[in-house]
Amino acid sequence: MKKYNTPLIDDLEKGPWPSFVTEMKKAAKTNEMANDAVGHLEKCYSTKVGYWKHGGIVGVLGYGGGVIGRYSELGNEFPGVAHFHTVRLNQPSGFFYTSKALKEICDIWDKYGSGLTNMHGSTGDLVLLGCRTESLEAIFAEYSSRGWDLGSSGSALRTPSCCIGPGRCEWTNYDTLDLTYALTQEFQDEMHRPAFSYKFKIKSSGCACDCVAAIARADMSIIGTWKGDILIDQAEVQNYAKKGMDINAEIVNMCPTQCISYDGKAMKINNAECSRCMHCITKMTKALKASGERGATICIGSKAPIVVGSLLSWVIVPFIKVEPPYTEVKDMIRKIWDWWDENAKPRERIGEVIEMKGMRSFLEAIGVPPQPQQIKEPRKDPFMFYTEDDIAAYKAKEAEEKKTGKYKF
């Protein structure tokens, strides 16, 4: 095996944090593809050229996506990366694996691919980096014989992903794991046979902490919420105070809707004003908990800036029941896709189409009435207006805060 001299990328092994260069070098000891990937990366650094090509469509029979075709222009110099396709494996909901399953995945990958993995890609899939076109069918056959399926890529429903939800987390408002599994099964065709204008991602978080960052990354975010009051255990509130928590500064003043009060003895919450942001509950886990009916808020539209600028999701459905067999959620998804399909040009994400065609057309098509919760962007509520006086008062407050160094919330 050729030994590459890599002074430039060696620099990325310095420092206290883990280094992907170290990991690539480990794989390179036994794998020709990984070894050439190391040499290739050094070359990219020294010449400041990428050399990677997006390479048309490669895949396995019957599937339109799941493999991302990649080639290097320097195939002669680095034969191990001449083909360097990425295989997506559909991850289990919440990323739970046994070590036996992980070893099995890696053994198959060592046999056919570079041995390099990415756990997990932004899509949520377990990503296997670097293999040749002629190995793809064999790879698929081995993985599927052990119960794994390819994830999704291309203009399709991308592999749905979710937070660990009820697997470990007491804050979840619905079973994110089960919903993600159910949607993956229901929409197999939409995942494996790309028929959309562009990609569509569904990500599910059990509460507003949004551990899968759905709100910024998914065309459709399903974020858990509740309808009842936040229950308060006043003795535990006192315990937090005794242990040194400054309840006014850390909880009351940080509540975005200013609906909490605390007089040193008892905490009160005006639940009608609470936006279910989770701040107080995450800070005072022992004292506060959600109650009442559970479900989710559906937000639509986020995306990264590829064609035009990035977008954050919009609240579309303030509350929806999320219970097996998830008929309400599935029906809503189908209506959303129907409208998108009718109106999108190639490579337009749903958020862009809503911007272009307008929220009215979208809401009419999916049968959701306009509601005050459908805020476009935080702090830019279309139903709120600021007068000259409001702005003057705000500026005066800001000036005073600057002078005194004390912040008024």
Ligand code: HEM
């Ligand atoms: C100096 C070189 C590199 C740097 C600084 C770098 C840095 C990064 C960073 C910051 C991320 C985002 C991680 C996250 O937020 O989840 C990322 C993702 C990724 N990197 Fe690298 N990387 C480098 C080289 C490579 C190489 C050589 C490969 C492949 C052989 C690779 C494959 C990937 C993949 C597949 C992802 C995931 C993309 C996604 O999640 O959508 N990277 N990289």
Ligand code: HEM
């Ligand atoms: C101008 C160049 C490139 C652009 C603009 C680009 C853009 C992107 C974007 C937007 C994604 C996310 C796709 C998604 O949402 O699933 C992605 C994923 C990915 N790209 Fe690229 N890419 C570029 C070059 C490359 C190259 C040269 C390689 C490899 C040689 C590569 C490998 C990958 C892989 C493996 C993923 C999937 C990671 C995952 O599953 O999360 N990309 N790229």
Ligand code: SF4
């Ligand atoms: S999003 Fe909420 S429910 Fe899901 S793991 Fe995070 S904190 Fe728990």
Ligand code: SF4
């Ligand atoms: S959940 Fe958020 S909005 Fe509701 S009371 Fe707590 S901090 Fe305020």
